[in-house]
Amino acid sequence: MNIAIWIIIGYLILCLGIAYYSYRKRGNSLEDFFLGRRQTGAFIGFMTFSATLYSSFMLVGMPGFFYTHGIGAWAFVMFADVLMAVLLYFVGRKMWEISKEKGIITPTEFVEKRYNRVVGITAVVISFVFLLPYISTQIIGAGIILGSVIGLPPLVLSLIIAIIIFIYSELGGMRSVSWTDALQGSILVFVSLVVMLGVISHFGGVASMFSSLSEQTDVLSIPGPNGYFTLPMLFSFFLMIFLMPVTQPQLSMRFFILKDKKALRTMMFAIPVFAVLAIVPTMFVGFGARLLDPALASGDLALSTVLGLFPPVIVAIAIVGVIAASMSTADSQVLALSSLVTRDLFRGKIRTARLSMFIIIGLAVLIAVQPPKLIVTLSILSFAGTLQLAPAMIGGLFWKKGNSTGALASMLSGIAIMVLYQWFWTSPMGFHPAFWGFIAATVTYILGSYIR
Amino acid sequence: MENNSPDCMQKTWIAVFSVLALLPYLPIPFEHTLFNMPGRLVYWILMTVLCLCAVLAFTLYTWGDFE
Numbered sequence: 001m002n003i004a005i006w007i008i009i010g011y012l013i014l015c016l017g018i019a020y021y022s023y024r025k026r027g028n029s030l031e032d033f034f035l036g037r038r039q040t041g042a043f044i045g046f047m048t049f050s051a052t053l054y055s056s057f058m059l060v061g062m063p064g065f066f067y068t069h070g071i072g073a074w075a076f077v078m079f080a081d082v083l084m085a086v087l088l089y090f091v092g093r094k095m096w097e098i099s100k101e102k103g104i105i106t107p108t109e110f111v112e113k114r115y116n117r118v119v120g121i122t123a124v125v126i127s128f129v130f131l132l133p134y135i136s137t138q139i140i141g142a143g144i145i146l147g148s149v150i151g152l153p154p155l156v157l158s159l160i161i162a163i164i165i166f167i168y169s170e171l172g173g174m175r176s177v178s179w180t181d182a183l184q185g186s187i188l189v190f191v192s193l194v195v196m197l198g199v200i201s202h203f204g205g206v207a208s209m210f211s212s213l214s215e216q217t218d219v220l221s222i223p224g225p226n227g228y229f230t231l232p233m234l235f236s237f238f239l240m241i242f243l244m245p246v247t248q249p250q251l252s253m254r255f256f257i258l259k260d261k262k263a264l265r266t267m268m269f270a271i272p273v274f275a276v277l278a279i280v281p282t283m284f285v286g287f288g289a290r291l292l293d294p295a296l297a298s299g300d301l302a303l304s305t306v307l308g309l310f311p312p313v314i315v316a317i318a319i320v321g322v323i324a325a326s327m328s329t330a331d332s333q334v335l336a337l338s339s340l341v342t343r344d345l346f347r348g349k350i351r352t353a354r355l356s357m358f359i360i361i362g363l364a365v366l367i368a369v370q371p372p373k374l375i376v377t378l379s380i381l382s383f384a385g386t387l388q389l390a391p392a393m394i395g396g397l398f399w400k401k402g403n404s405t406g407a408l409a410s411m412l413s414g415i416a417i418m419v420l421y422q423w424f425w426t427s428p429m430g431f432h433p434a435f436w437g438f439i440a441a442t443v444t445y446i447l448g449s450y451i452r
Numbered sequence: 453m454e455n456n457s458p459d460c461m462q463k464t465w466i467a468v469f470s471v472l473a474l475l476p477y478l479p480i481p482f483e484h485t486l487f488n489m490p491g492r493l494v495y496w497i498l499m500t501v502l503c504l505c506a507v508l509a510f511t512l513y514t515w516g517d518f519e
């Protein structure tokens with residue numbers, strides 16, 4: 001058995017070990033299971049937030065974006081992730097206070113308490129529809145990359161990954177997920193930096209690398225070789241990603257788990273630094289692959305192309321990094337969706353939580369049987385769909401006049417406009433369909449709240 | 453459920469960050485290169501540094517609000 005397999009097995013055993021340790025500290029209440037008894041400190045809070053935010057998309061999809069679409073990929077995520085810290089002050093602090101005061105466990109529970117049950121259930125359904133495919137793509141992504149080393153069919157390996165996620169999420173709930181996230185986030189940054197330094201060194205420095213790239217002028221300008229990254233399109237992505245801590249339950253719940261508000265303060269600066277450390281390397285990986293082979297079948301192959309420059313140990317660690325990134329996002333999403341089903345749909349207890357986790361992972365694996373062509377596509381649709389929850393969530397926190405009529409109209413119209421522009425009409429002015437959905441959701445939230 | 457609108461100083465910060473969020477996506481011409489990187493990328497790198505500084509300043513300014 002080669003060293004890569006031993007390193008991967010070692011990593012998976014470590015995850016299960018952490019889960020077992022956290023299992024011994026677990027209580028039986030829903031608050032304990034889904035929020036780790038609200039006792040998470042600044043470091044674990046920041047690591048679990050970042051690891052949940054950065055999926056395998058960061059190590060596989062982002063280099064692919066730089067490879068395929070050029071420098072525009074920088075503005076695709078960077079500014080959203082750096083400025084996201086501001087949301088921790090305006091939204092995170094307030095959500096933490098409300099959650100603690102009212103005993104709220106899920107963000108959709110906040111929606112229900114602020115508006116009514118119909119609006120709450122609508123938010124649950126939207127979250128479910130747009131997050132489940134994302135979980136599936138994470139599991140597929142991990143299975144594919146693991147398959148390149150182990151030689152088993154990706155679907156079998158995806159199933160193994162899903163079972164491991166299930167075991168450690170089931171064992172320790174949020175405590176287990178956040179501790180393993182800390183491990184997985186550390187691996188992600190380590191891998192990113194090592195691969196970046198290796199690529200820069202291989203091409204003789206940053207200046208030399210960009211000098212070699214200068215003949216490929218299309219990747220060094222916007223909108224890039226395929227004309228995809230126009231400025232309006234990039235701004236649309238900014239909105240989708242920037243508002244993720246408000247719109248995606250697995251991130252909102254990271255506010256609820258913190259033991260005090262001081263943890264948020266530490267996270268405010270740590271999250272942007274983590275973002276820079278994670279995103280900058282993807283540019284060098286993408287451009288490195290472009291220099292090594294400008295005719296790859298898919299941008300998703302950029303990382304594996306660059307890994308050809310490294311010794312087997314580094315390749316193995318990089319593969320663990322991709323698997324870790326997938327697992328850290330998928331486990332948090334499974335736990336978040338399970339909390340939505342348990343708490344908001346069925347008003348259930350721990351048994352419902354365990355059963356719903358099993359069903360959610362099962363559904364994600366079923367979707368994985370028909371894997372999508374590009375991991376990124378479904379990921380982006382996930383951001384786009386949940387973006388339509390933002391006006392009702394933010395309005396619910398800050399605008400007294402906002403009411404259930406406005407909130408329901410906002411969510412439904414946002415989704416409807418996004419779907420129409422995504423599949424039936426051409427989105428005007430070069431913006432992503434989600435942008436127009438968001439505008440519609442905002443306008444209808446205000447109008448609906450004033451009408452009734 | 454209680455709702456609190458942002459106060460005047462918070463609104464000023466929101467305005468600052470809104471401008472910072474928009475600046476990278478405006479078609480501002482920037483021709484300076486650095487390590488042979490194209491002007492647009494250099495502009496974005498500078499904007500990233502500016503955003504990091506703004507977030508640090510904001511964190512320090514709001515330090516007491518988290519007590």
